[in-house]
Amino acid sequence: MTWVGRRVRPLDWDDRSAGRTLFTADLGGDHLVGRVLRSPHPYAEIVAIDTARARRMPGVHAVITAADFAPDALYVHRGGPLSDRPPLARGVVRHVGQEVAAVAAETAAQAEAALRAIRVRYRPRPAPLTPTAARAAGAPTLHERTTDEPNVAMLLDMTWGDPDAGRAAAAVTVEGSFAYPSVSHAAMEPNTTLAAWDADHGRVELWTSTQAPWFIAKEVSQLLGLDHDDVVVREGATGGGFGSKSKASEHEVLAAALARAARRPVLLALSREEEFGSNKPRHRFETHLRTHADADGVLRALDAEIDVDNGSYNHMGSSVMRVGVITLGSMYRPDGVRFVSRLVDTATQPGGQFRGYGTPQVSLAMESQVDEIAARLGLDPIAMRLRNLAPEHAETLCGYRVGTNRLGDCLVAVRDGLDWDVARAAARSSGAVRRGWGVAAGSHGSGAYAYEQANRSDAAVDLFADGRVRVRHGGSDAGTGQNTILAQIAADELGVDLGDVAVLSMDSDRTPFELGAWSSRGTHMTGSSVGQASRELADRLRRLAADKLGTSADAVTLRGGRARSDAGDVELGDLVDLSGEAVDGAASEPVLSHETSYLLEGTEMLAPGKDRANLSPSYAFAAHGAVVDVDTRTGQVRVADYLAAHDVGRAINPTAVEGQIVGGAVMGLGAALGEDLVREGGRVVNPTYLHYALPRNADVPSVRAHIVAGHEAAGPYGAKSVGEMSIVPPGAAVANAVADAVGVRIRELPITPDKVITALAEQEGRRRRHGIWRRPSRWWIAAIRALYPLGLHHVLDRWGTRLGAARRARRHDPAPPPEIRMPADLGEALSALRSPRAAALGGGTDQLPDRPRQARPAPVLVAVGTLPELRRIEVHRHEGGGEHLHVGGAVTLAELARHPATPTALAEAVRGIASPQIRNTATVAGNLVQAKRCWFFRNGFDCYKRNGATSPCYAILGDHRFQHAAVDGHRCQAVTPSDVGNVLPALDAVLTLARGDGSRREVGASAFYSGPGETVLRDDEILVAVDVPLPAGRRSAYTKLGLYTGDFATAAAALSVVVGEDGRWHDVRLVLGALAPTPWRLTEVEDALRGTRPTVAGVRRLVDRVLDAHAHPLPRNGWKLDAAAGLCEQAVEEIVTGAAAAVPERPAVTPAGV
Amino acid sequence: MPQPHTLVVNGETVEVDVAGLPLLADVLRDRLRRTGTKVACGRGECGACTVLVGGRPTMACITPAVLVREPVETVEGLAAESADLRAAFADSGAFQCGFCTPGQVVAATALLRDGLPAADEDRRAHVGHELSGNVCRCTGYQAIVDSVCAVAAARDGVSS
């Protein structure tokens, strides 16, 4: 039986899928909780730290600062002058989120309280936050560096080949600036370490989420002043890494130091906000590229100038930049390449290792320009790339000695798999949604980039007396399927069943030397070392069997768990005792172990003076094809189909290989279409899954992997690596497809709707004019906005915020958990709410996660979610005819969507809210009263609304493209987030509010909001019911633009009309959501449409006119006006021709009086 | 002052102290040592902590235990019911690191109980939409949708 090449299940699939596999945070035992105090400033001097009060607090066992490490302690990382980061800030902080101190306490609450009790005095310095700012003349410098330019940590100025000759031969040249964003790994398991200190032996044991245990031990030992062997990493599951867990991520060292200080085990887990906001994301690259090609479409020369945003410290930035620029000289065969590349220090979270390692960033520029040249020459993009293929078994400009190269086959696979020629040639839709096809190629080193000791991998294989086999290696399988592959290899070499092979990884006491699973080395390095160890063990077993059976070793084969020969068979396990070398294993069972060291030959390291090198044993190639639909009304890009064809050599486990391809491609699509760590003042404003637009299930309907089978002689069993390759092409593939669809070239990822709409408006020469000078009501706001960049923002941010309530509250201990009241009926609930300390609690999905950021969270919560009176949903018939839907405030969103009488627009709106889980819990009233939509507010910036009148609105100068008002914004630019709240005014709904004194009042849905996410509810008042009229003949629609499935609306339109038998519209109501602070009824449009038979274009004209008369957008959110108008078109279309037209909610009749 | 509250978890009645407003995820993980329910965001935004409450998928990380009145089913309790689904996951590559997997399995188990639309096209779209509350950073989702659809088809085949 051969296992290599077969589709097999992951070794521990049963445990892993049933939740029985233990990750670090799942480990029980009595341990303390660690927490980290982080810098609030991007760049500041630490004047003083006072931990005295924190140390005295109940439950606190350790508080550590830089003083607890050696005065010159630095992470090694790349070593030498590049090492610059202390384990805790020493005198200076250089990014928001940098570790300043850490505590260990008995409970999380005690640890949080201790953090607040630490007093740090900072003296802020002006902070260069972008490469442009950092390179500007006179910019404050962050470090002493060895280059001549300020804030440039490393500079590469190189020429490969003969670019002059290439330029001279060129017939076309294209030029442009591209940007690939800083994106987060967002691995599902947060970085977590459990550390235990053994005081007797001066050793520390770590259970930690890592891809590379050896590196963790290296950094922890040197920073704690221990021997490498005195840091013991234990085996545990790792929940995704993608590079983020391939080097030390600070928590390991801090947990170990806390455990040593506390003399107790400490568990330190990063929160999701810390993962996004403080951990080390992908380096942002700004690439200015000029590509030259001859008249045949052959690339002749590339000229690049690249700024790599290093962030505040060197981690792997220098090598990420090198690998990135190599893209220019590794795939095609230009005459020459010239580049100047700078690693620029900025006062932002430092970049780290991320799957693809610089290649996706540069690839975006190069592969976009290949398409631009193809378009200029009238060539098909795939045909153009086929003309540029580099030969196999040849050396590239950058010094790679490429073995097999099946890029051509990958391109052909994309052409065939997407029916490229036929589909592209077919008539294109001239409608609002345009389809486009794009391709991009890519290459990446496979099987370990050259690095100190990276060419060595050790492995051991054990055979037990009962015939079981165990592979031991020092790497870590963070989900790539590495352990399963290694078991397949051992099973084949030893002739045993896969089920008899186990894998022990990570444990540094019990596994031999291995650097870990990073830089595409998992399959190649450990695959080779485990293969070698297994083969050597098999040889020994054959010799043992030959002795026993009285034959020669050559005559023995290992199969089915037995050594077989013509002279007879023997069970493998029986050979263990015969060996005379068996030792007692952990469970004192005899075991025959074989350990070996694999040495990779033929790779070279880059060094000063050596700028071309054969970095990897083999090279992987891929071509990806994207089919996208671009909605020209909203700017939304949807991937309709995606094919990723990969040259993987031989796939050892095809299922795992396809998994790496699809997973990497989707991660790349995330960066192409939504992901971006957005910062304001150096602080990440979207450190949550809610605000970080990574792909959800429904966002990627079809992504397919295609394996171009082959055999790479340099790889183990013919295999190449695949995990990094797959994330390289998606950016350019999508950008090329968008250009193909709508003719605009977007050079900065992610391609979000704002960029598409803005580019389309420019292409069509459209411009909106708002005539603010004619509208005195806006003058005051316009003046304030104008003052913001002139110093007002700075004053409010630096000094005004100090006066605020939220800021003051953070100086005190965190509020204790609230007391929960469970009233039996509404009367009891209302009287409990009369206390000013009480607030109502529905599903809690919005309110509870926000509590930690509230200045004064309510001490008492009155649970109203189960009160029978609030749980009713039913149709009420009126005496004089007609009916309405009565919805209690505590009816869940899921129940509302399911009810048969729920109008289409309302059901559609609910379907798009958050997730099924949230819709099962969140209530209608809770949705209506949820906090405002603004990522500054929601993520705890000390803004005007959270902190008080002396604080700025961060949206005015910050990123306001998606979430803020373009109409009627005042001091706060936020909008009301409730989708239900957007629909109800269109349905003419009435809200019933009840007070503590038993009184009730009714409010029309249009009058419910008084400001962004603010309502007319009084403190002791709750929303008890919503009544939605159900007039005969009504049709309604809700259209919404978000960045991912379940996102809040960036813009939305709710339309409700009663359509007469004659097709005329009556009782028209149109509401735009997320455009103004509150849901905005377009009454002028409604009036104009009443009694007419509208067309889509006619409505658009009316809507545009009203938008132009009222809009007062911020500098970068004017595009939302176009999107909102586009959503109105979509809504009209649904009512005129779409699903809503086919099925009226109630039988159509002409209303009386018409 | 302790505040006792009764929960039914995987058919077993347990008494837990809900003073201090502990969240269901913490009660399950720390006090009942059922660590199959994962916490990846703690804000109700990723689905790693999905459990069934009264049969409905719910984010345990933002649900105060004191508000839970109906039976709770966790991935441990659903292991047998989801055996075919989990095997399909393993066969198709629907998990890699497995951290999101308990949540995916719980959400998909509820989805399969409700039944899927008949037409193939609708099925995939329906499954994709209904599982959009469960983030997976490893797999790119395709194999998850494939598995759920395949299991639904297989179960239909058996029952019809």
Ligand code: FES
């Ligand atoms: S952990 Fe509960 S939703 Fe993310």
Ligand code: FES
């Ligand atoms: S399998 Fe790793 S997050 Fe889904």
